[in-house]
Amino acid sequence: MAKVLMGGNEALAEAALRAGCRHFFGYPITPQSEIPEYLAKKMPQLDGVYLQAESEIAAINMVYGAAGAGVRVFTASSGPGISLMSEGISYIAGAELPCVIVNIMRGGPGLGNIAPSQADYNQATKGIGHGDFHLIVLAPNSVQEMADLTMLAFQLAEEYRNPAMILSDGLLGQMMEPVEFNENPPKEKDKPWATRGAKGRDPNIINRLLIEAEALQKHNLKLQEKYQLIKETQCRCESYLAEDADILLAAFGSCSRMAKSAVEMARSRGIKAGLVRPITLWPFPEKEVAEAAKGAKACLVTEMNEGQMLLDIRLALKGRIPIHFLGKSGGIIPTPGEILEEIERIEVNLRG
Protein backbone atom coordinates (compact mmCIF):
# COMPACT_ATOMS: atom_id res chain seq x y z
CA MET A 1 0.00 0.00 0.00
CA ALA A 2 1.19 3.51 -0.82
CA LYS A 3 2.01 5.96 1.91
CA VAL A 4 -0.52 8.63 2.75
CA LEU A 5 0.01 11.93 4.53
CA MET A 6 -2.03 12.03 7.70
CA GLY A 7 -2.23 13.66 11.09
CA GLY A 8 -1.27 11.47 14.05
CA ASN A 9 -4.72 11.35 15.61
CA GLU A 10 -6.41 10.56 12.29
CA ALA A 11 -3.84 7.86 11.53
CA LEU A 12 -4.50 6.30 14.91
CA ALA A 13 -8.26 6.33 14.31
CA GLU A 14 -7.86 4.89 10.82
CA ALA A 15 -5.59 2.14 12.18
CA ALA A 16 -8.24 1.21 14.74
CA LEU A 17 -10.79 0.85 11.94
CA ARG A 18 -8.36 -1.23 9.91
CA ALA A 19 -7.80 -3.37 12.97
CA GLY A 20 -11.48 -4.23 12.71
CA CYS A 21 -12.64 -2.08 15.59
CA ARG A 22 -16.21 -0.93 14.99
CA HIS A 23 -17.07 0.44 18.43
CA PHE A 24 -15.90 3.71 19.91
CA PHE A 25 -17.19 5.54 22.99
CA GLY A 26 -15.61 8.85 23.91
CA TYR A 27 -15.90 12.40 25.10
CA PRO A 28 -14.36 15.52 23.54
CA ILE A 29 -11.12 16.85 24.98
CA THR A 30 -8.16 18.65 23.42
CA PRO A 31 -5.73 17.54 21.99
CA GLN A 32 -7.39 14.26 20.97
CA SER A 33 -10.64 15.49 19.41
CA GLU A 34 -9.57 14.58 15.86
CA ILE A 35 -9.98 10.94 16.87
CA PRO A 36 -13.70 11.09 17.74
CA GLU A 37 -14.35 13.51 14.88
CA TYR A 38 -12.75 11.10 12.40
CA LEU A 39 -14.72 8.18 13.79
CA ALA A 40 -18.00 10.11 13.94
CA LYS A 41 -17.66 10.45 10.17
CA LYS A 42 -16.45 6.91 9.41
CA MET A 43 -18.31 4.63 11.80
CA PRO A 44 -21.81 5.17 10.35
CA GLN A 45 -20.45 4.31 6.88
CA LEU A 46 -19.09 1.04 8.28
CA ASP A 47 -22.20 0.13 10.31
CA GLY A 48 -20.12 0.71 13.38
CA VAL A 49 -20.92 2.46 16.63
CA TYR A 50 -19.67 5.93 17.41
CA LEU A 51 -21.17 7.30 20.59
CA GLN A 52 -20.33 10.52 22.38
CA ALA A 53 -20.92 9.85 26.04
CA GLU A 54 -21.98 12.35 28.70
CA SER A 55 -18.57 12.10 30.38
CA GLU A 56 -15.37 10.11 30.33
CA ILE A 57 -16.77 8.15 33.26
CA ALA A 58 -19.70 7.02 31.14
CA ALA A 59 -17.48 6.46 28.09
CA ILE A 60 -15.17 3.99 29.83
CA ASN A 61 -18.14 2.16 31.32
CA MET A 62 -19.65 1.85 27.87
CA VAL A 63 -16.31 0.37 26.81
CA TYR A 64 -16.59 -2.05 29.75
CA GLY A 65 -20.06 -3.12 28.62
CA ALA A 66 -19.08 -3.47 24.97
CA ALA A 67 -15.82 -5.30 25.74
CA GLY A 68 -17.80 -7.63 27.99
CA ALA A 69 -20.15 -8.28 25.09
CA GLY A 70 -17.11 -9.43 23.14
CA VAL A 71 -16.28 -6.81 20.51
CA ARG A 72 -13.18 -4.83 19.67
CA VAL A 73 -13.71 -1.46 21.29
CA PHE A 74 -11.69 1.60 22.17
CA THR A 75 -11.81 5.05 23.64
CA ALA A 76 -9.54 8.08 23.52
CA SER A 77 -8.99 11.00 25.85
CA SER A 78 -6.34 13.17 27.43
CA GLY A 79 -5.01 13.53 31.01
CA PRO A 80 -8.02 14.98 32.86
CA GLY A 81 -10.37 12.61 31.06
CA ILE A 82 -8.12 9.62 31.72
CA SER A 83 -8.21 10.51 35.42
CA LEU A 84 -12.00 10.30 35.27
CA MET A 85 -11.75 6.95 33.51
CA SER A 86 -9.46 5.45 36.11
CA GLU A 87 -12.29 3.84 38.07
CA GLY A 88 -13.59 2.09 34.97
CA ILE A 89 -10.11 1.08 33.86
CA SER A 90 -9.60 -0.67 37.20
CA TYR A 91 -12.83 -2.62 36.64
CA ILE A 92 -11.84 -3.51 33.08
CA ALA A 93 -8.40 -4.72 34.17
CA GLY A 94 -9.89 -6.66 37.07
CA ALA A 95 -12.50 -8.27 34.85
CA GLU A 96 -9.79 -9.03 32.27
CA LEU A 97 -11.60 -7.38 29.38
CA PRO A 98 -9.65 -6.49 26.25
CA CYS A 99 -9.90 -2.90 25.03
CA VAL A 100 -7.70 -0.04 23.90
CA ILE A 101 -7.47 3.29 25.70
CA VAL A 102 -5.68 6.20 24.06
CA ASN A 103 -4.16 9.07 26.04
CA ILE A 104 -3.05 12.01 23.90
CA MET A 105 -1.21 13.68 26.77
CA ARG A 106 -1.43 17.38 27.59
CA GLY A 107 0.10 19.47 30.34
CA GLY A 108 -0.97 18.87 33.94
CA PRO A 109 -1.70 18.78 36.82
CA GLY A 110 -5.35 19.76 37.02
CA LEU A 111 -6.72 21.37 33.90
CA GLY A 112 -3.06 22.12 33.11
CA ASN A 113 -3.03 23.19 29.50
CA ILE A 114 -3.51 21.74 26.06
CA ALA A 115 0.14 21.69 25.03
CA PRO A 116 2.10 18.44 24.40
CA SER A 117 3.42 16.78 27.52
CA GLN A 118 4.53 13.44 28.91
CA ALA A 119 3.23 14.12 32.40
CA ASP A 120 1.01 11.03 32.57
CA TYR A 121 3.82 8.45 32.44
CA ASN A 122 3.45 7.54 36.10
CA GLN A 123 -0.32 7.46 35.85
CA ALA A 124 -0.21 5.10 32.87
CA THR A 125 2.52 2.77 34.09
CA LYS A 126 2.01 2.78 37.84
CA GLY A 127 -1.17 4.28 39.20
CA ILE A 128 -4.09 4.45 36.82
CA GLY A 129 -6.68 3.17 39.26
CA HIS A 130 -7.22 1.41 42.53
CA GLY A 131 -5.99 -2.13 43.04
CA ASP A 132 -3.13 -4.34 41.93
CA PHE A 133 -3.10 -4.23 38.14
CA HIS A 134 -1.24 -3.08 35.06
CA LEU A 135 -2.10 -1.78 31.64
CA ILE A 136 -0.01 -2.67 28.64
CA VAL A 137 1.37 0.77 27.69
CA LEU A 138 2.71 1.51 24.21
CA ALA A 139 4.45 4.80 23.38
CA PRO A 140 4.65 5.76 19.69
CA ASN A 141 7.13 8.36 18.47
CA SER A 142 5.84 8.95 14.92
CA VAL A 143 2.63 9.04 12.97
CA GLN A 144 3.62 5.66 11.54
CA GLU A 145 3.84 4.23 15.04
CA MET A 146 0.54 5.86 16.04
CA ALA A 147 -0.94 3.52 13.44
CA ASP A 148 1.26 0.44 13.98
CA LEU A 149 1.12 0.41 17.77
CA THR A 150 -2.66 0.90 17.72
CA MET A 151 -3.03 -2.31 15.75
CA LEU A 152 -0.59 -4.01 18.09
CA ALA A 153 -2.54 -2.72 21.08
CA PHE A 154 -5.71 -4.47 19.90
CA GLN A 155 -3.75 -7.67 19.36
CA LEU A 156 -2.07 -7.62 22.78
CA ALA A 157 -5.29 -6.63 24.54
CA GLU A 158 -7.04 -9.69 23.17
CA GLU A 159 -4.09 -12.03 23.57
CA TYR A 160 -3.80 -11.26 27.27
CA ARG A 161 -7.38 -10.15 28.01
CA ASN A 162 -6.00 -6.91 29.35
CA PRO A 163 -6.61 -3.25 28.60
CA ALA A 164 -3.85 -1.70 26.50
CA MET A 165 -3.02 1.98 26.36
CA ILE A 166 -1.50 4.11 23.64
CA LEU A 167 0.39 6.82 25.52
CA SER A 168 1.02 9.60 23.04
CA ASP A 169 0.91 13.37 23.22
CA GLY A 170 -0.45 16.46 21.55
CA LEU A 171 2.64 16.83 19.39
CA LEU A 172 2.29 13.39 17.78
CA GLY A 173 -1.48 13.71 17.66
CA GLN A 174 -1.44 16.97 15.75
CA MET A 175 1.51 16.60 13.39
CA MET A 176 1.36 15.15 9.88
CA GLU A 177 3.68 12.53 8.41
CA PRO A 178 3.47 9.88 5.72
CA VAL A 179 2.02 6.65 7.02
CA GLU A 180 1.60 3.19 5.55
CA PHE A 181 -1.04 0.98 7.10
CA ASN A 182 -0.38 -2.61 7.99
CA GLU A 183 -2.43 -4.76 5.63
CA ASN A 184 -2.64 -7.66 8.06
CA PRO A 185 -4.77 -6.58 10.97
CA PRO A 186 -4.68 -8.80 14.07
CA LYS A 187 -7.03 -11.79 13.88
CA GLU A 188 -9.88 -11.60 16.34
CA LYS A 189 -9.75 -14.20 19.10
CA ASP A 190 -12.68 -16.33 20.19
CA LYS A 191 -14.36 -14.93 23.27
CA PRO A 192 -16.33 -17.75 24.85
CA TRP A 193 -16.51 -15.71 28.06
CA ALA A 194 -18.45 -12.81 26.49
CA THR A 195 -21.96 -11.93 27.66
CA ARG A 196 -24.02 -12.25 24.51
CA GLY A 197 -26.93 -14.23 25.94
CA ALA A 198 -26.68 -17.64 27.61
CA LYS A 199 -28.02 -19.65 24.70
CA GLY A 200 -27.49 -23.34 25.31
CA ARG A 201 -24.80 -22.80 27.90
CA ASP A 202 -24.34 -21.74 31.51
CA PRO A 203 -24.46 -17.99 32.12
CA ASN A 204 -21.31 -15.93 31.65
CA ILE A 205 -20.74 -13.45 34.43
CA ILE A 206 -18.43 -10.47 34.20
CA ASN A 207 -17.82 -9.47 37.73
CA ARG A 208 -15.39 -7.43 39.73
CA LEU A 209 -16.55 -8.38 43.20
CA LEU A 210 -14.90 -11.25 45.05
CA ILE A 211 -16.07 -10.95 48.60
CA GLU A 212 -14.04 -13.90 49.92
CA ALA A 213 -10.45 -12.91 50.71
CA GLU A 214 -9.01 -16.17 49.39
CA ALA A 215 -10.92 -15.89 46.14
CA LEU A 216 -9.74 -12.33 45.54
CA GLN A 217 -6.15 -13.21 46.35
CA LYS A 218 -6.33 -16.14 43.98
CA HIS A 219 -7.60 -13.85 41.24
CA ASN A 220 -4.83 -11.34 41.97
CA LEU A 221 -2.19 -14.06 41.78
CA LYS A 222 -3.61 -15.13 38.43
CA LEU A 223 -3.29 -11.52 37.22
CA GLN A 224 0.30 -11.40 38.47
CA GLU A 225 1.14 -14.58 36.54
CA LYS A 226 -0.24 -12.96 33.41
CA TYR A 227 1.76 -9.78 34.05
CA GLN A 228 4.90 -11.86 34.49
CA LEU A 229 4.28 -13.54 31.14
CA ILE A 230 3.75 -10.15 29.48
CA LYS A 231 6.98 -8.87 31.05
CA GLU A 232 8.90 -11.84 29.73
CA THR A 233 7.57 -11.73 26.20
CA GLN A 234 6.39 -8.25 25.28
CA CYS A 235 9.12 -5.75 26.16
CA ARG A 236 9.85 -3.54 23.19
CA CYS A 237 12.68 -1.09 22.91
CA GLU A 238 14.74 0.66 20.23
CA SER A 239 18.43 1.52 20.43
CA TYR A 240 20.25 4.02 18.28
CA LEU A 241 24.07 4.16 18.23
CA ALA A 242 24.03 2.73 21.73
CA GLU A 243 26.68 0.06 21.20
CA ASP A 244 29.78 2.22 21.55
CA ALA A 245 28.13 5.16 23.33
CA ASP A 246 29.86 6.82 26.27
CA ILE A 247 26.75 8.85 27.00
CA LEU A 248 23.48 7.03 26.60
CA LEU A 249 20.31 9.07 26.28
CA ALA A 250 16.98 7.60 27.33
CA ALA A 251 13.74 9.08 26.06
CA PHE A 252 10.31 7.89 24.92
CA GLY A 253 7.60 9.18 22.61
CA SER A 254 7.94 12.51 20.86
CA CYS A 255 10.80 13.51 23.16
CA SER A 256 12.90 10.68 21.73
CA ARG A 257 12.91 12.48 18.38
CA MET A 258 14.59 15.50 19.93
CA ALA A 259 17.00 13.18 21.72
CA LYS A 260 17.88 11.43 18.48
CA SER A 261 18.70 14.73 16.80
CA ALA A 262 20.86 15.65 19.79
CA VAL A 263 22.70 12.32 19.50
CA GLU A 264 23.44 13.04 15.83
CA MET A 265 24.67 16.55 16.68
CA ALA A 266 26.89 15.15 19.45
CA ARG A 267 28.32 12.49 17.14
CA SER A 268 29.15 15.15 14.56
CA ARG A 269 31.19 16.85 17.30
CA GLY A 270 33.01 13.67 18.12
CA ILE A 271 31.05 12.80 21.26
CA LYS A 272 30.01 9.19 21.43
CA ALA A 273 26.35 9.55 22.31
CA GLY A 274 23.57 7.00 21.82
CA LEU A 275 19.90 6.59 22.54
CA VAL A 276 17.66 3.98 24.04
CA ARG A 277 13.91 4.36 23.52
CA PRO A 278 11.44 2.22 25.44
CA ILE A 279 8.41 1.51 23.22
CA THR A 280 6.54 -0.49 25.82
CA LEU A 281 6.45 1.64 28.97
CA TRP A 282 4.73 -1.21 30.76
CA PRO A 283 6.20 -3.75 30.68
CA PHE A 284 9.28 -1.57 31.02
CA PRO A 285 12.17 -2.99 28.96
CA GLU A 286 14.54 -3.13 31.93
CA LYS A 287 16.91 -5.70 30.47
CA GLU A 288 17.07 -4.00 27.09
CA VAL A 289 17.83 -0.64 28.69
CA ALA A 290 20.53 -2.18 30.89
CA GLU A 291 21.99 -3.92 27.83
CA ALA A 292 22.05 -0.67 25.84
CA ALA A 293 23.85 1.04 28.74
CA LYS A 294 26.44 -1.73 29.11
CA GLY A 295 29.40 0.26 27.82
CA ALA A 296 28.13 3.72 28.75
CA LYS A 297 29.82 5.93 31.33
CA ALA A 298 26.79 8.14 31.95
CA CYS A 299 23.13 8.28 31.13
CA LEU A 300 20.97 11.29 30.31
CA VAL A 301 17.21 10.89 30.65
CA THR A 302 15.15 13.50 28.90
CA GLU A 303 11.37 13.81 29.20
CA MET A 304 8.54 16.30 28.80
CA ASN A 305 7.82 16.11 32.52
CA GLU A 306 9.77 16.64 35.71
CA GLY A 307 11.24 13.16 35.92
CA GLN A 308 8.95 10.15 35.69
CA MET A 309 10.52 7.50 33.43
CA LEU A 310 13.71 8.64 35.15
CA LEU A 311 12.82 6.39 38.11
CA ASP A 312 12.45 3.31 35.90
CA ILE A 313 15.79 4.06 34.26
CA ARG A 314 17.38 4.29 37.71
CA LEU A 315 15.92 0.92 38.64
CA ALA A 316 17.12 -0.60 35.36
CA LEU A 317 20.68 0.71 35.68
CA LYS A 318 20.94 -0.12 39.38
CA GLY A 319 23.25 2.79 40.25
CA ARG A 320 25.99 1.50 37.95
CA ILE A 321 26.56 4.83 36.19
CA PRO A 322 25.58 8.42 36.97
CA ILE A 323 22.16 9.34 35.63
CA HIS A 324 21.43 12.93 34.62
CA PHE A 325 18.04 14.40 33.84
CA LEU A 326 16.75 17.09 31.52
CA GLY A 327 13.02 17.68 31.86
CA LYS A 328 10.68 20.31 30.45
CA SER A 329 7.05 20.59 31.35
CA GLY A 330 3.94 22.69 30.87
CA GLY A 331 4.08 22.16 27.15
CA ILE A 332 7.72 23.08 26.70
CA ILE A 333 9.66 20.65 24.56
CA PRO A 334 13.41 20.17 25.10
CA THR A 335 15.17 21.25 21.90
CA PRO A 336 17.97 19.18 20.39
CA GLY A 337 20.26 22.15 21.13
CA GLU A 338 19.39 22.10 24.84
CA ILE A 339 19.88 18.36 25.01
CA LEU A 340 23.22 18.71 23.20
CA GLU A 341 24.36 21.31 25.76
CA GLU A 342 23.55 18.82 28.52
CA ILE A 343 25.47 16.08 26.69
CA GLU A 344 28.47 18.37 26.37
CA ARG A 345 28.36 19.24 30.07
CA ILE A 346 28.30 15.55 30.96
CA GLU A 347 31.12 14.87 28.51
CA VAL A 348 33.31 17.56 30.12
CA ASN A 349 32.64 16.00 33.53
CA LEU A 350 33.52 12.53 32.27
CA ARG A 351 36.85 13.80 31.02
CA GLY A 352 37.23 15.22 34.54
Add this chain to the structure above:
Amino acid sequence: MAEKIAARTEALTENPFHYCPGCAHGIIHRLVAETIEELGVREKTVGVASVGCSVFAYNYFNMDMQQAAHGRAPAVATGIKRVLPDNFVFTYQGDGDLAAIGTAEIVHAAARGENITVIFVNNTTYGMTGGQSAPTTILGQKTTTTPYGRDPHVNGYPMGVSEMLSTLGGVAHVSRVSIYSPAQVNRAKRAIKKAFEVQREKKGFSFVEVLASCPTNWRMTPQDALKWIEEKMLPIYPLGEFKTAAEEGK
Protein backbone atom coordinates in the same frame (compact mmCIF):
# COMPACT_ATOMS: atom_id res chain seq x y z
CA MET B 1 -50.27 -36.45 43.11
CA ALA B 2 -50.88 -32.85 43.93
CA GLU B 3 -51.12 -30.43 41.06
CA LYS B 4 -48.12 -28.14 40.72
CA ILE B 5 -49.35 -24.57 40.84
CA ALA B 6 -46.10 -22.68 41.35
CA ALA B 7 -42.48 -23.35 40.49
CA ARG B 8 -39.19 -21.62 40.53
CA THR B 9 -38.74 -19.65 37.36
CA GLU B 10 -35.93 -20.91 35.18
CA ALA B 11 -34.66 -17.34 35.00
CA LEU B 12 -33.52 -17.55 38.62
CA THR B 13 -30.68 -19.77 39.80
CA GLU B 14 -31.10 -22.08 42.75
CA ASN B 15 -28.93 -19.93 44.99
CA PRO B 16 -30.82 -18.87 48.10
CA PHE B 17 -31.12 -15.08 48.41
CA HIS B 18 -28.75 -13.50 50.92
CA TYR B 19 -31.17 -10.62 51.53
CA CYS B 20 -32.43 -9.76 55.03
CA PRO B 21 -35.81 -11.06 56.22
CA GLY B 22 -38.54 -8.84 54.82
CA CYS B 23 -36.32 -7.30 52.17
CA ALA B 24 -38.13 -6.52 48.94
CA HIS B 25 -35.27 -7.46 46.60
CA GLY B 26 -36.29 -11.14 46.56
CA ILE B 27 -39.78 -10.31 45.33
CA ILE B 28 -38.54 -7.84 42.74
CA HIS B 29 -35.86 -10.26 41.47
CA ARG B 30 -38.57 -12.82 41.00
CA LEU B 31 -40.85 -10.42 39.13
CA VAL B 32 -38.06 -9.51 36.73
CA ALA B 33 -37.07 -13.16 36.28
CA GLU B 34 -40.66 -14.30 35.66
CA THR B 35 -41.08 -11.57 33.08
CA ILE B 36 -37.94 -12.65 31.26
CA GLU B 37 -39.10 -16.26 31.31
CA GLU B 38 -42.61 -15.39 30.11
CA LEU B 39 -41.24 -13.37 27.22
CA GLY B 40 -38.98 -16.30 26.36
CA VAL B 41 -35.87 -14.16 26.20
CA ARG B 42 -33.69 -15.58 28.99
CA GLU B 43 -31.10 -16.82 26.50
CA LYS B 44 -30.78 -13.45 24.85
CA THR B 45 -30.78 -11.28 27.95
CA VAL B 46 -27.78 -9.57 29.51
CA GLY B 47 -28.41 -8.10 32.94
CA VAL B 48 -26.33 -5.45 34.65
CA ALA B 49 -25.96 -5.58 38.42
CA SER B 50 -25.13 -2.37 40.23
CA VAL B 51 -23.50 -1.56 43.56
CA GLY B 52 -25.57 -1.93 46.70
CA CYS B 53 -27.36 -4.87 48.29
CA SER B 54 -28.32 -6.12 44.84
CA VAL B 55 -24.70 -6.23 43.69
CA PHE B 56 -25.01 -10.02 43.98
CA ALA B 57 -27.88 -10.10 41.48
CA TYR B 58 -25.57 -12.05 39.16
CA ASN B 59 -25.77 -14.93 41.64
CA TYR B 60 -29.53 -15.09 41.28
CA PHE B 61 -30.44 -14.23 37.71
CA ASN B 62 -29.84 -17.30 35.59
CA MET B 63 -28.53 -15.44 32.55
CA ASP B 64 -25.49 -13.56 31.30
CA MET B 65 -24.68 -10.74 33.70
CA GLN B 66 -22.18 -7.93 34.02
CA GLN B 67 -21.52 -6.19 37.30
CA ALA B 68 -21.04 -2.43 37.02
CA ALA B 69 -19.27 0.17 39.12
CA HIS B 70 -21.37 2.31 41.47
CA GLY B 71 -23.88 4.29 39.43
CA ARG B 72 -22.49 3.26 36.05
CA ALA B 73 -24.93 0.49 35.14
CA PRO B 74 -26.79 2.55 32.49
CA ALA B 75 -23.48 3.31 30.75
CA VAL B 76 -22.43 -0.35 30.88
CA ALA B 77 -25.87 -1.35 29.59
CA THR B 78 -25.51 1.21 26.79
CA GLY B 79 -22.22 -0.40 25.75
CA ILE B 80 -23.80 -3.86 25.71
CA LYS B 81 -26.97 -2.80 23.92
CA ARG B 82 -25.08 -0.90 21.21
CA VAL B 83 -23.13 -4.09 20.53
CA LEU B 84 -26.14 -6.38 20.77
CA PRO B 85 -29.16 -4.34 19.64
CA ASP B 86 -31.35 -7.46 19.30
CA ASN B 87 -30.63 -8.78 22.78
CA PHE B 88 -32.49 -7.73 25.93
CA VAL B 89 -30.49 -5.59 28.31
CA PHE B 90 -31.63 -4.47 31.73
CA THR B 91 -30.08 -2.82 34.77
CA TYR B 92 -31.14 -3.42 38.34
CA GLN B 93 -30.22 -0.44 40.52
CA GLY B 94 -30.91 0.91 43.98
CA ASP B 95 -31.53 4.52 44.93
CA GLY B 96 -28.02 5.28 46.19
CA ASP B 97 -26.63 3.89 42.96
CA LEU B 98 -29.08 5.42 40.51
CA ALA B 99 -30.25 8.64 42.16
CA ALA B 100 -26.96 9.84 43.67
CA ILE B 101 -23.67 8.71 42.16
CA GLY B 102 -25.28 7.59 38.92
CA THR B 103 -27.52 10.56 38.10
CA ALA B 104 -25.52 11.56 35.02
CA GLU B 105 -25.54 8.03 33.62
CA ILE B 106 -29.26 7.43 34.14
CA VAL B 107 -30.35 10.83 32.81
CA HIS B 108 -28.26 10.55 29.66
CA ALA B 109 -29.12 6.92 28.95
CA ALA B 110 -32.76 8.02 29.21
CA ALA B 111 -32.28 11.12 27.06
CA ARG B 112 -30.53 9.07 24.38
CA GLY B 113 -33.51 6.75 24.39
CA GLU B 114 -31.26 3.75 24.94
CA ASN B 115 -33.44 0.73 24.28
CA ILE B 116 -32.83 -0.81 27.69
CA THR B 117 -35.00 -1.47 30.74
CA VAL B 118 -34.06 -0.05 34.12
CA ILE B 119 -35.46 -1.51 37.34
CA PHE B 120 -35.02 1.12 40.03
CA VAL B 121 -35.49 -0.07 43.60
CA ASN B 122 -36.26 2.88 45.86
CA ASN B 123 -36.10 2.03 49.56
CA THR B 124 -34.97 5.52 50.65
CA THR B 125 -31.65 4.31 52.00
CA TYR B 126 -28.21 2.89 51.32
CA GLY B 127 -28.88 -0.65 52.48
CA MET B 128 -25.55 -2.33 51.97
CA THR B 129 -23.39 0.28 53.68
CA GLY B 130 -25.65 0.33 56.71
CA GLY B 131 -28.64 2.61 56.26
CA GLN B 132 -27.21 6.00 55.35
CA SER B 133 -29.41 8.71 53.86
CA ALA B 134 -30.09 8.62 50.13
CA PRO B 135 -31.37 11.28 47.71
CA THR B 136 -34.74 9.54 48.09
CA THR B 137 -34.81 9.66 51.92
CA ILE B 138 -38.01 11.47 52.88
CA LEU B 139 -38.06 14.65 54.96
CA GLY B 140 -37.81 13.92 58.65
CA GLN B 141 -36.68 10.33 58.05
CA LYS B 142 -33.97 9.18 60.43
CA THR B 143 -31.02 7.35 58.93
CA THR B 144 -27.51 6.71 60.24
CA THR B 145 -26.34 9.91 58.53
CA THR B 146 -29.47 11.94 59.26
CA PRO B 147 -29.80 10.89 62.93
CA TYR B 148 -32.07 13.87 63.66
CA GLY B 149 -34.17 13.30 60.58
CA ARG B 150 -33.67 14.62 57.04
CA ASP B 151 -33.66 18.40 57.24
CA PRO B 152 -34.18 20.08 53.86
CA HIS B 153 -32.00 23.03 54.87
CA VAL B 154 -29.09 20.68 55.42
CA ASN B 155 -29.79 17.66 53.22
CA GLY B 156 -32.07 19.04 50.51
CA TYR B 157 -35.24 17.39 49.24
CA PRO B 158 -36.21 13.87 48.17
CA MET B 159 -35.75 13.26 44.47
CA GLY B 160 -38.62 12.14 42.26
CA VAL B 161 -36.68 10.23 39.65
CA SER B 162 -39.71 8.94 37.73
CA GLU B 163 -41.14 12.46 37.47
CA MET B 164 -37.80 13.80 36.29
CA LEU B 165 -37.13 11.10 33.67
CA SER B 166 -40.63 11.22 32.24
CA THR B 167 -39.93 14.74 30.93
CA LEU B 168 -37.18 13.46 28.61
CA GLY B 169 -37.71 12.84 24.93
CA GLY B 170 -35.97 9.47 24.61
CA VAL B 171 -38.05 7.90 27.36
CA ALA B 172 -40.70 5.44 26.22
CA HIS B 173 -41.99 4.10 29.49
CA VAL B 174 -41.91 5.25 33.13
CA SER B 175 -43.97 3.84 35.93
CA ARG B 176 -43.77 3.77 39.71
CA VAL B 177 -45.08 0.70 41.51
CA SER B 178 -44.66 -0.95 44.88
CA ILE B 179 -44.77 -4.33 46.61
CA TYR B 180 -46.47 -3.47 49.92
CA SER B 181 -49.47 -5.75 49.22
CA PRO B 182 -50.19 -8.75 46.96
CA ALA B 183 -52.29 -6.52 44.71
CA GLN B 184 -49.37 -4.10 44.39
CA VAL B 185 -46.99 -6.97 43.63
CA ASN B 186 -49.25 -7.98 40.75
CA ARG B 187 -49.32 -4.40 39.49
CA ALA B 188 -45.55 -4.22 39.75
CA LYS B 189 -45.28 -7.37 37.67
CA ARG B 190 -47.49 -5.90 34.95
CA ALA B 191 -45.43 -2.71 34.87
CA ILE B 192 -42.16 -4.63 34.58
CA LYS B 193 -43.56 -6.73 31.79
CA LYS B 194 -44.74 -3.64 29.95
CA ALA B 195 -41.30 -2.12 30.26
CA PHE B 196 -39.66 -5.19 28.73
CA GLU B 197 -42.28 -5.23 25.98
CA VAL B 198 -41.39 -1.63 25.18
CA GLN B 199 -37.81 -2.78 24.80
CA ARG B 200 -38.89 -5.67 22.59
CA GLU B 201 -40.75 -3.21 20.35
CA LYS B 202 -37.54 -1.11 20.26
CA LYS B 203 -39.43 1.97 21.40
CA GLY B 204 -36.74 3.40 23.62
CA PHE B 205 -35.83 3.71 27.25
CA SER B 206 -38.10 1.98 29.77
CA PHE B 207 -38.02 2.53 33.50
CA VAL B 208 -39.85 1.03 36.46
CA GLU B 209 -39.38 2.49 39.93
CA VAL B 210 -40.33 0.06 42.68
CA LEU B 211 -40.99 1.47 46.15
CA ALA B 212 -39.46 -1.14 48.42
CA SER B 213 -38.95 -1.83 52.09
CA CYS B 214 -35.72 -2.14 54.05
CA PRO B 215 -36.86 -3.38 57.47
CA THR B 216 -33.31 -3.85 58.77
CA ASN B 217 -32.17 -0.29 58.16
CA TRP B 218 -35.55 1.24 58.85
CA ARG B 219 -35.45 -0.57 62.23
CA MET B 220 -38.94 -2.01 61.69
CA THR B 221 -40.61 -5.37 61.43
CA PRO B 222 -41.20 -6.46 57.83
CA GLN B 223 -44.92 -5.85 58.35
CA ASP B 224 -44.46 -2.32 59.71
CA ALA B 225 -42.05 -1.59 56.90
CA LEU B 226 -44.71 -2.41 54.30
CA LYS B 227 -47.15 -0.17 56.16
CA TRP B 228 -44.53 2.58 56.17
CA ILE B 229 -44.27 2.44 52.37
CA GLU B 230 -48.01 2.93 52.07
CA GLU B 231 -48.32 5.64 54.70
CA LYS B 232 -45.11 7.63 54.37
CA MET B 233 -43.70 7.01 50.90
CA LEU B 234 -46.83 7.14 48.75
CA PRO B 235 -47.64 10.81 49.55
CA ILE B 236 -44.18 11.77 48.27
CA TYR B 237 -43.80 9.12 45.60
CA PRO B 238 -47.25 8.62 44.05
CA LEU B 239 -47.71 5.38 42.16
CA GLY B 240 -48.72 5.35 38.54
CA GLU B 241 -47.70 5.29 34.93
CA PHE B 242 -46.01 8.55 34.09
CA LYS B 243 -45.48 7.83 30.44
CA THR B 244 -45.76 4.90 28.10
CA ALA B 245 -45.30 4.05 24.48
CA ALA B 246 -46.78 0.61 25.02
CA GLU B 247 -49.70 -0.06 22.67
CA GLU B 248 -52.31 -0.74 25.35
CA GLY B 249 -51.30 2.34 27.27
CA LYS B 250 -52.22 4.66 24.45
